[in-house]
Amino acid sequence: MTKDPLFSQDIYTEPSDVDVNTLTNLGPLRFMAGRWKGALGIDINPKEQGPERQAYLDYVDLQPIDPQTNGPQLLYGLRYHQHIVKPGEVETYHDQVGYWLWEPATETIIQTLAIPRGQVAMAVGKATPDAREFELTAQRGDTTYGICSNPFLEKFFRTDKWTIKVKIHDAKRWSYRQETTLIIEGNKEPFLHIDESVLEKIAEPNPNPLAEHK
Numbered sequence: 001m002t003k004d005p006l007f008s009q010d011i012y013t014e015p016s017d018v019d020v021n022t023l024t025n026l027g028p029l030r031f032m033a034g035r036w037k038g039a040l041g042i043d044i045n046p047k048e049q050g051p052e053r054q055a056y057l058d059y060v061d062l063q064p065i066d067p068q069t070n071g072p073q074l075l076y077g078l079r080y081h082q083h084i085v086k087p088g089e090v091e092t093y094h095d096q097v098g099y100w101l102w103e104p105a106t107e108t109i110i111q112t113l114a115i116p117r118g119q120v121a122m123a124v125g126k127a128t129p130d131a132r133e134f135e136l137t138a139q140r141g142d143t144t145y146g147i148c149s150n151p152f153l154e155k156f157f158r159t160d161k162w163t164i165k166v167k168i169h170d171a172k173r174w175s176y177r178q179e180t181t182l183i184i185e186g187n188k189e190p191f192l193h194i195d196e197s198v199l200e201k202i203a204e205p206n207p208n209p210l211a212e213h214k
């Protein structure tokens with residue numbers, strides 16, 4: 001595992017030799033860039049009468065952004081929008097936006113999530129640049145990475161943990177399985193809200209703005 005060089009240097013100086021082509025600097029995230037469709041999604045979600053199992057169609061758009069720096073910290077990433085519907089329906093079943101980020105210096109992957117239930121989260125995991133499988137976790141209560149919900153969700157459907165496992169099958173296919181641990185008011189046991197899907201590529205990504213205008 002690479003050591004974290006950020007905590008031993010001047011916090012204002014940005015790296016000077018940044019390669020602006022994000023698509024060739026995404027480490028294990030490089031295979032996820034582009035537009036994807038999944039027809040095999042399965043969701044286990046909480047209902048009053050118990051867990052509900054629902055098939056879903058997944059549309060995920062992941063596009064490279066320009067390299068980002070926080071002083072010496074350098075991150076490459078993809079901005080994403082995930083839109084989910086039930087088969088044969090138009091109405092949104094689940095919507096999610098955020099970033100997948102790769103920090104080459106520390107071999108760290110970050111996923112940020114915002115969902116229109118009034119909830120945000122940031123998960124983290126480690127992987128080598130050539131990894132084909134990786135796992136990220138966010139834990140409620142952590143102040144670096146973590147989970148933050150609106151007061152209704154916090155009281156009645158508290159999210160304690162969120163993990164996502166990604167598997168890259170080949171250049172045209174990847175899959176995920178995520179587990180969200182909900183503490184639901186009135187239930188003795190935690191509820192495991194599970195979502196999994198296999199995504200097939202439908203379009204290549206566009207280059208990030210700086211790479212396009214270089």
Ligand code: HEM
Binds near residue numbers: 180
């Ligand atoms: C493919 C991904 C996902 C799908 C399709 C999905 C779908 C759903 C559905 C259908 C419900 C029940 C809605 C209702 O009856 O009102 C639900 C509840 C919930 N989901 Fe998800 N979800 C996904 C991922 C996530 C993630 C990643 C999180 C958080 C990290 C999350 C947090 C919640 C919470 C807190 C609830 C309880 C609120 C409620 O039932 O009203 N979900 N989800």
